[in-house]
Amino acid sequence: MDIELVKFMFILTVMSLYLNFAITLYGVVAKVNLVKKLIALTILQDTVNVFTVLIGYRLWRPGLILQPPALTDMNPTPEIIKDFVERSVDPLPQAFVLTAIVIGLAVTLFLTTIVLHVNYHFKTVNVDEIGGMKRRYIHEEAV
Amino acid sequence: MNDLSVGLTTVLPTVVAFLLPLLTLRFKSRALYASITTATTLAVWLLTLVNFMKVFKGEVLTYAFGGWPPPLGIVYVVDMLNGVLGFLAATLFLLASVYTFWYFGRIESGHEWLSTLTLVLLSGVLGCLYTGDLFNFFVMLEVLSISSYALVAFFRRRKWAIEASMAYSFIGALATMLFFFGVIFIYASFGTVNMADLITKAHAIPELGSNPLERWSGTCPGSWCYGNVFISSALAIAFMLWALNFEAGIFPNNYWMPSAYAESPTPASALFAGIVDKVGTYGVLRLFITVFTAYGSTLMFSVGGFPFRDFVLIVLSTLGLVTGYLGALLMFPQRNVKRLLTYSTISHIGIIFTAFSAFLSHVSPEASAEALAGVMLHMVTHAFGEFLLFVGLGTLSVVVGSTNLARMSGLRGRYPLLIASIILGFLSLLGVIPLAGFFSKYVIFTALINAGLPVHGISIVLISGISALGYFKVIYTLMVSEGSGVTPRETRLYIPTGITVLLAALLIILGVLLTQSSFINPLMEHSRELMSVNGLLKYVDAVNNLSTLLGGA
Numbered sequence: 001m002d003i004e005l006v007k008f009m010f011i012l013t014v015m016s017l018y019l020n021f022a023i024t025l026y027g028v029v030a031k032v033n034l035v036k037k038l039i040a041l042t043i044l045q046d047t048v049n050v051f052t053v054l055i056g057y058r059l060w061r062p063g064l065i066l067q068p069p070a071l072t073d074m075n076p077t078p079e080i081i082k083d084f085v086e087r088s089v090d091p092l093p094q095a096f097v098l099t100a101i102v103i104g105l106a107v108t109l110f111l112t113t114i115v116l117h118v119n120y121h122f123k124t125v126n127v128d129e130i131g132g133m134k135r136r137y138i139h140e141e142a143v
Numbered sequence: 144m145n146d147l148s149v150g151l152t153t154v155l156p157t158v159v160a161f162l163l164p165l166l167t168l169r170f171k172s173r174a175l176y177a178s179i180t181t182a183t184t185l186a187v188w189l190l191t192l193v194n195f196m197k198v199f200k201g202e203v204l205t206y207a208f209g210g211w212p213p214p215l216g217i218v219y220v221v222d223m224l225n226g227v228l229g230f231l232a233a234t235l236f237l238l239a240s241v242y243t244f245w246y247f248g249r250i251e252s253g254h255e256w257l258s259t260l261t262l263v264l265l266s267g268v269l270g271c272l273y274t275g276d277l278f279n280f281f282v283m284l285e286v287l288s289i290s291s292y293a294l295v296a297f298f299r300r301r302k303w304a305i306e307a308s309m310a311y312s313f314i315g316a317l318a319t320m321l322f323f324f325g326v327i328f329i330y331a332s333f334g335t336v337n338m339a340d341l342i343t344k345a346h347a348i349p350e351l352g353s354n355p356l357e358r359w360s361g362t363c364p365g366s367w368c369y370g371n372v373f374i375s376s377a378l379a380i381a382f383m384l385w386a387l388n389f390e391a392g393i394f395p396n397n398y399w400m401p402s403a404y405a406e407s408p409t410p411a412s413a414l415f416a417g418i419v420d421k422v423g424t425y426g427v428l429r430l431f432i433t434v435f436t437a438y439g440s441t442l443m444f445s446v447g448g449f450p451f452r453d454f455v456l457i458v459l460s461t462l463g464l465v466t467g468y469l470g471a472l473l474m475f476p477q478r479n480v481k482r483l484l485t486y487s488t489i490s491h492i493g494i495i496f497t498a499f500s501a502f503l504s505h506v507s508p509e510a511s512a513e514a515l516a517g518v519m520l521h522m523v524t525h526a527f528g529e530f531l532l533f534v535g536l537g538t539l540s541v542v543v544g545s546t547n548l549a550r551m552s553g554l555r556g557r558y559p560l561l562i563a564s565i566i567l568g569f570l571s572l573l574g575v576i577p578l579a580g581f582f583s584k585y586v587i588f589t590a591l592i593n594a595g596l597p598v599h600g601i602s603i604v605l606i607s608g609i610s611a612l613g614y615f616k617v618i619y620t621l622m623v624s625e626g627s628g629v630t631p632r633e634t635r636l637y638i639p640t641g642i643t644v645l646l647a648a649l650l651i652i653l654g655v656l657l658t659q660s661s662f663i664n665p666l667m668e669h670s671r672e673l674m675s676v677n678g679l680l681k682y683v684d685a686v687n688n689l690s691t692l693l694g695g696a
Contacts, residue, residue: 021324028317037313044317048324055331093330096278100323103285107316110292114309121302130306134402137303141479141547 056090160262198226203685212693214337220275307402325382332375339686391423409537417530437504463496474613517587552624564647579653
């Protein structure tokens with residue numbers, strides 16, 4: 001394997017995640033259908049989560065043996081631990097992602113319920129129509 | 144060192160909140176839920192009081208969850224800034240839970256859920272305030288946000304409550320996700336999310352010259368960390384500030400506030416205006432005063448000969464000015480009292496953000512410290528005033544069965560004490576001399592003048608002047624207008640009147656105390672320390688001592 005190729009693929013992954021992020025951000029803000037907004041938001045959450053996992057990635061470099069890093073020694077010396085840490089991915093971002101996924105589940109559940117209630121009350125999930133109704137309501141309240 | 148009084152504050156309400164819904168299987172009594180909420184918030188209030196007493200003596204309290212030595216685990220750090228706000232939050236939550244004894248009699252159902260959500264909100268607010276870990280800040284911000292969304296949608300049979308919650312929650316979920324994205328940038332470039340560790344790392348960049356802060360948990364060797372720390376600090380700040388501004392309700396992000404505050408149940412809207420919007424403000428303060436300071440932090444890289452941190456602060460304070468004027472101008476035409484009070488909240492948060500211009504790097508530390516003292520004072524006085532008004536006018540709107548201001552006229556003979564304390568609350572927000580609201584605005588004003596920012600200083604006076612129109616409209620309706628012919632349903636309002644009178648008395652007492660130099664000098668001393676390098680070192684040392692105590696490196 002070539003180090004240049006690995007670096008190129010790494011940059012490509014990061015860039016495609018940024019692109020995904022931008023598209024979903026546009027989707028959440030600009031789409032008028034609440035269900036489409038919700039879908040865009042879940043994709044945005046997943047993009048951020050994948051990006052977080054990517055943060056823990058150690059860039060491959062020539063001379064690094066490609067095998068799953070595992071501590072086989074029951075009483076490791078500091079050198080073995082150092083060598084292990086050099087090769088293994090960072091576990092902390094994965095812990096972040098687990099937490100963020102659970103939180104994302106709660107948020108998504110809440111948003112789904114709210115969309116259901118919105119549909120029940122307004123008979124539509126189009127935010128432009130709801131906004132028009134709201135303007136009339138505010139106008140009536142103020143006059 | 145490992146102070147349990149810090150750690151218990153968030154754990155206790157969460158545990159009780161999750162046990163409360165189980166009680167519904169056996170008990171239906173409203174008073175039971177109100178009692179449990181009050182007992183829990185009272186316990187939390189006592190804990191925060193202990194914390195506040197300790198930090199006022201100059202200590203920095205720390206608590207490491209699970210006994211992991213920082214920077215490995217989650218650590219809570221309480222210094223003067225969040226000690227004051229934590230105590231304020233617990234006080235308001237205690238008053239709100241006492242208020243539910245009265246309020247639960249006026250709603251048909253959902254008492255147990257209002258109690259549960261209030262306790263979860265308490266946990267989220269205190270977690271955001273006390274945490275010394277950016278990822279935990281994100282988690283607690285989500286706890287706070289989700290309970291707020293649910294509280295806004297509490298009256299789920301009212302369609303505008305659902306609409307308000309929808310407008311809040313969709314963009315709120317986006318904002319908190321972006322906060323997480325910002326935290327990830329910080330972790331990727333600094334290798335830590337612990338604030339004390341981040342302080343030492345953000346200040347230990349050789350290009351910025353020598354500084355008194357030393358590296359603590361080592362550096363990122365070779366391929367371990369990515370990219371340019373300056374750009375990633377700037378990106379992280381950009382993402383995180385949007386989420387915090389959304390929570391605080393700063394200009395482009397304040398569209399959700401009026402509906403959300405107007406449609407939520409009265410104790411919840413009082414808490415939102417009192418403390419929840421302060422959490423976003425606190426986050427911005429913490430980022431700019433403790434983490435990315437003017438003392439050679441990574442955010443001080445220059446863009447065209449101008450430090451980037453100053454650029455961000457100028458943008459923030461300009462947005463604060465716009466928010467202040469906007470809130471004050473939009474307050475007058477409102478006829479819904481809760482909506483009017485929300486615009487008042489927006490304008491006051493704008494005033495607080497305007498004061499951030501005094502944290503620019505070229506301003507003298509003395510003026511910055513004065514501005515910080517002013518911001519802290521204004522958070523307290525505004526929280527008391529706005530809480531009083533939301534409770535008072537919310538009670539009146541329940542009594543007359545409408546939030547329309549015109550229907551609240553002619554009640555002065557019936558509830559003299561309640562109306563009198565509401566008027567004191569308005570006068571305090573306006574900044575009338577013997578009340579506490581005047582002194583907090585005055586401290587911010589003098590700090591901005593001393594910092595050489597007369598436009599910002601005079602704007603605070605102008606914003607107060609414009610908002611006087613809205614305030615006097617309500618005072619006129621309550622005091623002068625003839626009755627609208629509405630017969631109130633109730634004659635006795637012991638609990639709401641007690642709370643509003645207590646808060647009005649607090650505003651007067653605080654106002655009198657603030658004229659005493661023996662009260663204002665320790666406060667100035669504390670804010671001077673918070674703004675100085677010594678304060679940063681104290682913050683880092685407290686966490687470092689805890690780390691050694693627990694057997695960390």
